[in-house]
Amino acid sequence: DVKVTQSSRYLVKRTGEKVFLECVQDMDHENMFWYRQDPGLGLRLIYFSYDVKMKEKGDIPEGYSVSREKKERFSLILESASTNQTSMYLCASSLPGRMNTEAFFGQGTRLTVV
Amino acid sequence: GEDVEQSLFLSVREGDSSVINCTYTDSSSTYLYWYKQEPGAGLQLLTYIFSNMDMKQDQRLTVLLNKKDKHLSLRIADTQTGDSAIYFCAETSKPGNTGKLIFGQGTTLQVKP
Numbered sequence: 469d470v471k472v473t474q475s476s477r478y479l480v481k482r483t484g485e486k487v488f489l490e491c492v493q494d495m496d497h498e499n500m501f502w503y504r505q506d507p508g509l510g511l512r513l514i515y516f517s518y519d520v521k522m523k524e525k526g527d528i529p530e531g532y533s534v535s536r537e538k539k540e541r542f543s544l545i546l547e548s549a550s551t552n553q554t555s556m557y558l559c560a561s562s563l564p565g566r567m568n569t570e571a572f573f574g575q576g577t578r579l580t581v582v
Numbered sequence: 583g584e585d586v587e588q589s590l591f592l593s594v595r596e597g598d599s600s601v602i603n604c605t606y607t608d609s610s611s612t613y614l615y616w617y618k619q620e621p622g623a624g625l626q627l628l629t630y631i632f633s634n635m636d637m638k639q640d641q642r643l644t645v646l647l648n649k650k651d652k653h654l655s656l657r658i659a660d661t662q663t664g665d666s667a668i669y670f671c672a673e674t675s676k677p678g679n680t681g682k683l684i685f686g687q688g689t690t691l692q693v694k695p
Contacts, residue, residue: 510687510688511625513685560683570615570630573626575624
């Protein structure tokens with residue numbers, strides 16, 4: 469059974485804290501993604517990684533950074549959390565490029581910044 | 583850049599057909615997808631269509647693609663209460679790219695008994 473696991477379902481952090489969201493996949497996928505989901509806005513891509521140590525900015529990278537030191541793990545970092553980063557964060561993984569790139573999603577992390 | 587648009591809400595009665603619509607801007611889209619998100623869960627792939635196809639049928643699901651108008655639709659026949667969820671349209675663009683997925687806003691389907 470394929471799996472994408474996010475380290476926390478719920479997180480509450482204070483404004484200004486550095487926050488790490490972790491995602492691990494067991495499918496040996498090259499691609500990994502971080503999205504945030506907000507009502508009425510759908511899924512917006514924050515960052516995308518297509519290989520170890522490779523990353524590409526998505527539509528809303530400001531205030532976020534990522535790390536991919538190992539193929540199976542993709543971390544999202546909020547350098548200094550702010551209340552407008554309160555959201556649901558979804559991690560996904562997929563195979564690359566030309567083929568049908570079905571993405572497999574984690575359960576999501578609901579982050580509240582107070 | 584790429585853009586995918588959906589209406590936000592659809593309400594139908596149990597047993598009726600549901601049609602969820604999506605428009606996209608990138609004419610080089612290779613695959614177009616429909617994902618389903620049930621309450622409290624991540625997204626799961628429902629079905630997909632390759633850009634050189636017009637239609638795909640999979641049991642109660644029918645996907646129609648109009649490449650000229652860049653319009654994609656998902657029809658659910660005999661809609662059940664268990665079909666209540668958020669449905670996302672998504673696309674990957676440009677052949678040979680790494681597989682970056684762009685999603686629409688999601689359509690919340692409400693099925694009334």
